[in-house]
Amino acid sequence: MKKNRLEHLVFGVSCVLVAAVLGALVYDAWMIRESPPAIEIALGPSFSSGGFHHLPATVRNTGGTVAADLVVEAVLYRDGREIERAELAIQFLPRRSSQRGTFVFRADPGVGEVVARPVSFRAP
Secondary structure, three states: OOOOOOHHHHHHHHHHHHHHHHHHHHHHHHOOOOOOOOOEEEEEEOOOOOOOEEEEEEEEOOOOOOEEEEEEEEEEEOOOOEEEEEEEEEEEEOOOOEEEEEEEOOOOOOOOEEEEEEEEEEEE
C-alpha cells in the first residue's frame, strides 16, 4: 500500500521532534555540571487576611542539584530589633526551578525590614 505525502510529513516531523528531545537530554546530562543548590528568595508585597499578615515569596534553586526538605526563614525587624520569625517548608525544589509560598506574620511586615534566608535542606 502506497503512503501519501501527509503520512511522510508527519513521520518526518515526529522524527525531528524525538531527535530534538533526545539531544536536549544528552546535552543536559553531559554539559550541565552538578553544583550545590543555590537558593534565592524574592519577597512580594504583603497583604492582610484573617487577622494575619501574609508575605508571598518565590523561592528559586539556581543550582545544579535538588534541594529536598528545604526550610526558609523570614525575620521581621523594626528599628534594628527582631520582632517576629516565620518559616516556609518546601519538600522538593528541583534544580533550575522555583516554587511559591507565603510567610505568615502577626505583625505587619510592610512596616519594617524583612530578611529571608535558607535555613537548611538535604540532598535526596
